[in-house]
Amino acid sequence: MATETESIQTPASGLGEDSYRLLVESVKDYSIIMLDPSGHVVSWNEGARRIKGWRDEEILGKHFSIFYPPEALQRGFPELELTTAAREGRFEDENWRVRKNGTRFWANVVVTALRDKDGTLRGFGKVTRDLTERKQAEERIQQQSREILELSTPVMQVWQGVVAAPLIGSLDSQRTQQFMERLLSRIVETNSPVALVDIMGVPTVDSQTAQHLIDTVSAVRLLGAQVVLTGVRPAIAQTLVHLGIDLSDIITRSSLSAGLQVALEILSLRVVPKDGQ
């Protein structure tokens, strides 16, 4: 689409006006319409009929804000689109629009200011594409990715005040971030001061992984809880010492059950008699 305001005279590319009309009218995949300077619909095409649902006689003369959902109308989006297009020559947006039957579709919209050779604003060209399918597919993929991640890093409450998270597989940056977020949320949801993070299922621990674990412990501490790291196998213990990684201010145990014991000790220490100070 043109990025400059341009004259609406027939350009010098050789097509007559009738051919242009045929071109615009016939395109089915794009809604190509013209608005007058105040936003009323003055032309309609096959694509507009298909995407938006209105027939010519129903829509010509109506204000284009009819295509917008209520929350957009509240915020004055239609006027803003025209103002921006008038000022900058064009405006592009991806957002929800509404069909004649009230259903929504995800639209890619380009509005172009149409000026004659004096620069007078004659109206706006509006090209809209229905991208609902693409958007739904994207959202499905994202949802599935999230679900996969959740299945592989469950955080379960194992006791009043204790959550446990067995980590299985290697920990990359992305996975650690998401694990951290979920662990912290669960800690807050269940009001658990102790989190058992079991790394028995983590094949190797290199400096990166160790840093991710340290970050997780720090974040949990900021929340007001603490981590007991369990499942530290001999091989892992050796690697950590050889790499010079200092986990000395984190409580670690070799098994989950030993970790649970520590957790209960921590919790019992916190039971303070209410009568004294």
Next chain:
Amino acid sequence: MTKQIPPIADSKAWRGYDHQPTRGELQITSESDIVVARQAIRQVCATLNFGLTDVTRIVTAASELTRNIYQYAGCGVMRWRALVEGAKTGLEVTFEDNGPGIPDVEQALERGFSTSRGMGLGLPGAKRLMDEMTVQSTAGKGTIVQIRKWVK
């Protein structure tokens, strides 16, 4: 029939963060605009598909960079636009001022986040939080910082 569009100043929706969500700008002219900037970016992010933590990252970075504008240049502008690259969507925010500029951008970015007190405080932090960041600065002329984050 050729009714003119009301001038920009009259449009009731013309207030930085009330803009249509995929593009807008906010003038930074006072200390209170730092919090306005945070709220504006938060609103913008709500219309994109960022997770809560990423929203917090972007808002935090915006807070840092807006404060930089206010503290070192006195005034400037924050602009944002949604990004679409194939199936990827994201947000780009640009912070521009005509302030004193950053004499050594490399150094400003290297400094430990919590210890830096001088020029560019918040730059290394913003860099850590965002996916992409570019800094253009000329001593005496001004600074442009652009940050981007993609929806994951």
Next chain:
Amino acid sequence: MAADNISVLKLHDVLLVTVPPDPDDPTVTALQEKILQAMMRHDARALVLDISTVQTLDSFFARIVSETVQMAALMGGRTVVAGMKPNVAVIATQLGLTLGQAETALDVDRAFDLLRMPAPAPLPAKRLES
């Protein structure tokens, strides 16, 4: 305007300060001032900072809180920061932000429980990033 929306409550010899959701810079600075004045006036031995509604923790806020914790310690008081939101904790960690010697608690109730126990031995100053 800045100091209006900060509440500083005194419960026995502990101050409870509730930080508003998105405080502007002047409010944050006023917070520090108010806290220190109140600590002196009431001879408080501890401070509970409730940040359970705070959504953004940028470097300015972190610095002022960290300073306040130090100042309170100098005046003989413990600080417990309570209710940090998960997304805020993730970002604070990513940025290497520290709350100094402040203790932390999941919520205000647990903060008060914590204060009934003796203070932990001060940790050696440890950087979160290498």
